[in-house]
Amino acid sequence: MDKKSILIVDDDPAILRLLSTNLKARGYEIFTATDGEESLETVQKDSIDLIILDLMMPKVDGVEVCRRVREWSDVPIIILSARGDENDKVKCLELGADDYLTKPFGIAELMARVKTAFRHRGDPTVTPAQATFSYEGLEINFAKRRVTVDEREVTLTPTEFALLQHLAVNSDKVLTHNMLLQSVWGNEYSSEKEYLRVFVGRLRRKLEPDPKNPKYIQTIPGVGYQISTSSPAKVQ
Numbered sequence: 001m002d003k004k005s006i007l008i009v010d011d012d013p014a015i016l017r018l019l020s021t022n023l024k025a026r027g028y029e030i031f032t033a034t035d036g037e038e039s040l041e042t043v044q045k046d047s048i049d050l051i052i053l054d055l056m057m058p059k060v061d062g063v064e065v066c067r068r069v070r071e072w073s074d075v076p077i078i079i080l081s082a083r084g085d086e087n088d089k090v091k092c093l094e095l096g097a098d099d100y101l102t103k104p105f106g107i108a109e110l111m112a113r114v115k116t117a118f119r120h121r122g123d124p125t126v127t128p129a130q131a132t133f134s135y136e137g138l139e140i141n142f143a144k145r146r147v148t149v150d151e152r153e154v155t156l157t158p159t160e161f162a163l164l165q166h167l168a169v170n171s172d173k174v175l176t177h178n179m180l181l182q183s184v185w186g187n188e189y190s191s192e193k194e195y196l197r198v199f200v201g202r203l204r205r206k207l208e209p210d211p212k213n214p215k216y217i218q219t220i221p222g223v224g225y226q227i228s229t230s231s232p233a234k235v236q
Helices: 013-025 036-045 062-069 086-095 107-121 158-169 177-185 193-207
Strands: 005-009 029-033 050-054 077-081 099-102 132-135 138-141 146-149 152-154 217-220 224-227
Touching (some): 013 107, 036 062, 050 062, 062 077, 062 086, 086 099, 086 193, 099 107, 107 158, 158 193, 158 224, 177 193, 177 224
Parallel strands (some): 005 029, 050 077
Antiparallel strands (some): 138 146, 146 152, 217 224
């Protein structure tokens, strides 16, 4: 199996050295960049499987890098930032980041999040028991990771697809916030409810004819979400 490649973007040499050493030791191929402009050039010319991105950088900041990358790529992006404000986190997630980790952080926590990001990219040999899902114009082919709405193909990031897949495979069941967070992201994300709100919002903007009145992904207030095709809502 080819090595997974990771681009680390940070203007702090100590952070670059720490992350490069630990990720190389775990078998990843590492690229580095010290500013946003260099990171964009690297993503365009090299095959990158994951970006670990600092926010506060010279030339082009991390927010702008995230926005530009999402214009043409679904590569997973993990934000690293000394800014722990929830508004900053939500802004980055809404722009297309897959995860947000506040500095200082533990190496074990970062490695767990790297594994989560790669898990969302999927293993083509592992698919749900059902091959496809279809409901009122929404078509999901799990093996091909292909989503269409009224025959219009919809491009999803790996994390968006992972969330949609879990909802679709469990259609007509209400999935609680904790169930979704643990199943899609992992046990360590059980308190990150803003992730769900942001990612459900991202899915609705891509899938729903009217995101403010969704017909696919329903909110069950105070409980969670479901895709309801016919059955009454029930918590599972």
